[in-house]
Amino acid sequence: MNQLYAFVLKEFRHIARDRWTTIILLCLPVVMLVLFGFAISTEVKNTPLAVVDQSKDELSRQLVERLASNQYFRLVKNLDSVEEAEELFKSGKASLVLVVGPGFRKELIAYGTAPVQLLADASDPNTARTVVSYATAVISSFQQQALGGGSVPYRITPVVKLLYNPTMKGAYNFVPGTLGLILMLICAMMTSVSIAREKELGTMEVLLVSPVRPLTMIIAKVIPYFVLSVVDFVLICLISVFVLDVPISGSLFWLVIVSLTYICLALALGILISSMVSSQLVALLISGMAMIVPVMFLSGMMFPIDTMPVVFQWLSKILPASWYISAVRKLMIMGLGFEAIRSDLAVLAGMTLLLALVAMKKHKARLDG
Amino acid sequence: MLRYLLEKEFKQLVRNRFMPRVIVVMPLAVLLIVPLIANFDVKNLNLSVVDGDRSPLSRRLVAKVSNSGYFIVTDTSGTYRQALDSVEEERADIILEIPPGFERNLVKEGAASLLIAANTVNGTKGGLGSAYMSSIVSDFNIEVIAEMSPQSGASIGGISIDSTYRYNPHLEYPVFMIPALMVMMLTMLCGFLPALNIVMEKQRGTIEQMNVTPVRRSTFILSKLIPYWVTGFVVLSVCFVVAWLVHDLVPRGSYLTIYGFSALFVLAISGLGLVISNYASSVQQAMFMMFFFVLSLIFLSGLYTPIASMPGWAQVLSIFSPLKYLIVVMRQVFLIGAGAEELSTPLVALGGFALFFNGWAIVSYKKSS
Numbered sequence: 001m002n003q004l005y006a007f008v009l010k011e012f013r014h015i016a017r018d019r020w021t022t023i024i025l026l027c028l029p030v031v032m033l034v035l036f037g038f039a040i041s042t043e044v045k046n047t048p049l050a051v052v053d054q055s056k057d058e059l060s061r062q063l064v065e066r067l068a069s070n071q072y073f074r075l076v077k078n079l080d081s082v083e084e085a086e087e088l089f090k091s092g093k094a095s096l097v098l099v100v101g102p103g104f105r106k107e108l109i110a111y112g113t114a115p116v117q118l119l120a121d122a123s124d125p126n127t128a129r130t131v132v133s134y135a136t137a138v139i140s141s142f143q144q145q146a147l148g149g150g151s152v153p154y155r156i157t158p159v160v161k162l163l164y165n166p167t168m169k170g171a172y173n174f175v176p177g178t179l180g181l182i183l184m185l186i187c188a189m190m191t192s193v194s195i196a197r198e199k200e201l202g203t204m205e206v207l208l209v210s211p212v213r214p215l216t217m218i219i220a221k222v223i224p225y226f227v228l229s230v231v232d233f234v235l236i237c238l239i240s241v242f243v244l245d246v247p248i249s250g251s252l253f254w255l256v257i258v259s260l261t262y263i264c265l266a267l268a269l270g271i272l273i274s275s276m277v278s279s280q281l282v283a284l285l286i287s288g289m290a291m292i293v294p295v296m297f298l299s300g301m302m303f304p305i306d307t308m309p310v311v312f313q314w315l316s317k318i319l320p321a322s323w324y325i326s327a328v329r330k331l332m333i334m335g336l337g338f339e340a341i342r343s344d345l346a347v348l349a350g351m352t353l354l355l356a357l358v359a360m361k362k363h364k365a366r367l368d369g
Numbered sequence: 370m371l372r373y374l375l376e377k378e379f380k381q382l383v384r385n386r387f388m389p390r391v392i393v394v395m396p397l398a399v400l401l402i403v404p405l406i407a408n409f410d411v412k413n414l415n416l417s418v419v420d421g422d423r424s425p426l427s428r429r430l431v432a433k434v435s436n437s438g439y440f441i442v443t444d445t446s447g448t449y450r451q452a453l454d455s456v457e458e459e460r461a462d463i464i465l466e467i468p469p470g471f472e473r474n475l476v477k478e479g480a481a482s483l484l485i486a487a488n489t490v491n492g493t494k495g496g497l498g499s500a501y502m503s504s505i506v507s508d509f510n511i512e513v514i515a516e517m518s519p520q521s522g523a524s525i526g527g528i529s530i531d532s533t534y535r536y537n538p539h540l541e542y543p544v545f546m547i548p549a550l551m552v553m554m555l556t557m558l559c560g561f562l563p564a565l566n567i568v569m570e571k572q573r574g575t576i577e578q579m580n581v582t583p584v585r586r587s588t589f590i591l592s593k594l595i596p597y598w599v600t601g602f603v604v605l606s607v608c609f610v611v612a613w614l615v616h617d618l619v620p621r622g623s624y625l626t627i628y629g630f631s632a633l634f635v636l637a638i639s640g641l642g643l644v645i646s647n648y649a650s651s652v653q654q655a656m657f658m659m660f661f662f663v664l665s666l667i668f669l670s671g672l673y674t675p676i677a678s679m680p681g682w683a684q685v686l687s688i689f690s691p692l693k694y695l696i697v698v699m700r701q702v703f704l705i706g707a708g709a710e711e712l713s714t715p716l717v718a719l720g721g722f723a724l725f726f727n728g729w730a731i732v733s734y735k736k737s738s
Contacts, residue, residue, distance in 0.1 A: 018653075020658065021653060021657055027661070028657075028664075032664065035665060035668050035683075038679075038680055039668065039679045044675070044677075045678050046677050046678070048677070063528075089535060089536070090701060090705050091707065092697060092700075092707075108528070113529055115528075115531055116528055116530055117531045117532075118533070119532075120532060120534050120535065121705070122535055122540055123544065123704045124675060125410070125540035125542055126411070127675055128534055128540065129497065133500050135530075140528075154476075154479055154510070155479065155480050155510065156482070156506055156507075158482070158483055158485050159483070159484050160486075160503060161485065161486040162487055162499065163456065163489055163495070164488060164490050165489040165490050165492060166489065168493075169492060170674075172490055173491050173492065280652065280653065284652065284653065297403065303406055303407045303409070304408075306413070307410055307412070307413070309406075329490055334490065
């Protein structure tokens with residue numbers, strides 16, 4: 001036990017002496033959470049709106065006023081012609097242009113219908129769609145009020161309920177992903193680089209000729225990163241709950257269990273990688289390219305898995321991060337319990353066992369041979 | 370002096386097995402694969418139907434919804450509770466509940482309601498999904514009204530809205546993603562690689578040899594900068610070719626404008642890489658610091674989510690990101706066909722950044738520690 005303790009202490013000192021990396025490891029989750037939680041929003045607000053009002057009559061002015069005073073829009077310019085709209089689009093100063101033709105009020109009263117045009121900058125398709133649907137909703141409700149609604153027979157009213165995340169906060173989707181990414185980053189990348197560094201610097205040889213058992217040495221390397229990941233996990237949860245208002249609606253107990261399993265999995269992965277490489281740079285590149293990039297893109301962290309081509313959906317199933325992120329989402333956001341995450345947990349546990357076994361075998365071979 | 374240093378740098382770059390391949394292959398792979406994955410398009414949502422009425426009218430509505438192309442009926446349940454279970458088990462994304470007596474209420478009393486419940490863990494999916502469903506219901510409503518009371522058709526015509534989606538009429542996501550990916554590629558390749566360069570020299574010890582020569586700091590930094598500047602052109606060209614061949618995307622504006630602005634941008638971002646390289650003492654530190662900055666910058670700069678929907682403080686922060694200006698240039702020139710005249714702000718900003726970062730790199734480079 002004394003040996004293990006001494007080694008763990010040494011590893012901690014190594015980490016502490018590399019001040020910058022430790023600072024970044026603790027700051028990165030905070031920054032990511034703040035960014036994802038507050039800054040990134042797919043919600044559309046303050047859309048710059050321009051208007052071409054060719055009628056300028058009482059009704060069209062009211063319509064424009066209604067749109068402009070809506071919090072989703074911000075009237076930036078009143079244009080005289082549709083050609084001017086093109087200019088605004090080019091300089092990016094407007095995302096939506098409302099065009100009201102001449103004789104708006106007259107037509108509406110005479111024929112009961114009048115056309116308006118919405119020109120949307122569709123370089124971002126989803127924003128464009130959302131913006132158009134908001135504008136349509138505002139125009140419809142204006143129409144109801146102005147023309148005296150209630151004269152509509154046979155009205156079907158849909159009641160819309162937004163489940164689990166009624167305010168449509170982007171953070172709800174990103175927090176599980178951030179957890180998955182950061183924990184993988186710390187455990188897999190840092191562990192593998194640490195072991196690879198010993199090999200590269202030649203200190204591995206020194207350790208091997210000592211009476212310390214190789215297993216002790218590896219466990220000693222793993223423990224500080226385990227502690228660091230637990231610290232980061234707690235940090236992320238605290239920030240999510242208190243700063244971002246993302247609740248842990250489900251079972252905290254199972255959240256901890258699943259996360260500990262994932263941490264062990266990532267650590268085993270880190271050890272496995274380090275047993276296959278002999279230089280730090282390669283360890284860094286492999287864990288970076290093979291871990292971080294797929295996790296960011298394929299695990300469902302940012303982009304929904306079900307809209308991907310089937311090939312990538314299969315790839316996503318191989319990534320441990322996908323299972324973890326799915327479990328965390330169910331526990332944290334959807335407030336479910338053990339039954340829901342049963343399969344995710346089973347897969348994670350199985351992967352951990354498999355990786356640990358393979359890592360041990362490979363290390364035994366390398367270290368003995 | 371500069372000439373010889375440049376010769377050395379280029380030779381090193383080309384002799385390295387890894388680098389030239391990464392420079393060409395990475396943009397290729399990213400631009401090919403990521404648009405397939407990174408798709409925020411909302412379609413093929415799994416729908417759970419609870420039809421409590423089972424009347425001809427409700428069946429028509431369900432048929433209309435399932436034929437819309439946006440939804441796939443994956444579940445028909447008897448009660449809302451069962452439908453909710455299917456959402457929890459991730460078999461459905463959205464629920465349509467038609468209460469018993471729907472048709473009778475609509476015909477006899479002229480009003481009926483139904484429930485749309487959407488899983489909003491992913492805010493965009495839930496929001497757009499429920500919006501699509503609502504608009505299908507309202508189309509259905511209009512059909513019903515037209516059939517039941519043809520004469521009141523005119524009075525509910527009201528304001529007809531014609532929406533045009535400019536610059537991306539089919540609302541295709543790749544059109545939005547590819548400029549963003551190009552900026553990301555330029556940032557990563559022309560930012561990370563210089564960051565690693567000086568640090569690796571430090572670790573190998575060859576920096577000492579350079580420090581004892583009479584080479585001036587500015588010359589040294591310039592010699593490091595120029596090869597990556599050239600790299601930027603290569604990367605951009607590969608991106609253009611892929612965009613043209615695979616995605617049929619050609620800039621509306623002029624290639625020259627894009628190259629020009631990118632040249633400035635690459636100077637700025639390589640400068641940032643060199644600054645980090647000066648402060649880091651190991652490859653790992655440099656990687657982490659760069660990763661930290663690049664990640665924050667990418668999300669803060671409006672590449673994937675609009676800056677207009679960020680809170681005030683985030684918008685202020687985004688002013689300090691060179692990426693923000695390049696993505697504006699990319700999108701405006703590529704998709705909307707803007708020219709240099711309309712883009713004076715980015716020009717000045719990028720130029721400023723280039724001077725600032727490279728100046729800092731020169732000043733912070735210490736020949737003696």
